[in-house]
Amino acid sequence: xxxxxxxxxxxxxxxxxxxxxxxxxxxxxxxxxxxxxxxxxxxxxxxxxxxxxxxxxxxxxxxxxxxxxxxxxxxxxxxxxxxxxxxxxxxxxxxxxxxxxxxxxxxxxxxxxxxxxxxxxxxxxxxxxxxxxxxxxxxxxxxxxxxxxxxxxxxxxxxxxxxxxxxxxxxxxxxxxxxxxxxx
Numbered sequence: 001x002x003x004x005x006x007x008x009x010x011x012x013x014x015x016x017x018x019x020x021x022x023x024x025x026x027x028x029x030x031x032x033x034x035x036x037x038x039x040x041x042x043x044x045x046x047x048x049x050x051x052x053x054x055x056x057x058x059x060x061x062x063x064x065x066x067x068x069x070x071x072x073x074x075x076x077x078x079x080x081x082x083x084x085x086x087x088x089x090x091x092x093x094x095x096x097x098x099x100x101x102x103x104x105x106x107x108x109x110x111x112x113x114x115x116x117x118x119x120x121x122x123x124x125x126x127x128x129x130x131x132x133x134x135x136x137x138x139x140x141x142x143x144x145x146x147x148x149x150x151x152x153x154x155x156x157x158x159x160x161x162x163x164x165x166x167x168x169x170x171x172x173x174x175x176x177x178x179x180x181x182x183x184x
Contacts, residue, residue: 007118012168014126017159021086022125024050030119037111041100044093046109048116049144051087051155058143059087066137084128084157088116094149109153117156126161129154 022030031048039045051059060078067077081087092109094102117127131154134140144152 007122011118011121012170013128014159014161014165015083015128016162016165017084017126017128017157018162019085020160021052021084021158022120022123026123027088030116030123031112033119034112034115037108037115039108039111040104041095041097043095043097043100043105043108045095045100045105046112047091047093047150048112049089049091051081051089052085056081056087059140062137062139062143063132063134065139066134080130080132081155084159086158088156088158089144090153090156091144091146092151092153093147094151106151106153113153113156120156120158124161125158126165128157130157131155 027050035044057078059081063080064074064078067074069077090109090113092106094105097105113129117129120127135152135154140152146152
């Protein structure tokens, strides 16, 4: 098999990671490579925001503000961004275009995110894509400093891979259930 196929077949989500995280110097070349994802019109309709340290606390506070929760439920929600030392916020930046619809620009941003998750795992980091019901809430938009025409797609939670991590279990997909053809 090819290295790309092997990487895709071994991809997994790491719901628990250690406190280690890649630095900006390690992220930059991975993001440059991820930017090779399909991008009709070469609009580069995306950006990535590093969320580290106290910024994760501010994100937790924004999630709570968006939820209206109080007490233990609010504390639990506020702690979610602390599950990894680095969150990479994935932002779709809708560019004016008569050829490339907003959904296609979102797809380009998602392609970058998926490539980046594969590249991070290949570099030895544990990654999990997370979203939630408050991803596009106003307090969450504000904490990320999103501009008009930008939409938060979610976060890649990134950290070290724990030593005693269990192997991933994924049910195989029967491609015949998902592949069809138009009649000739």
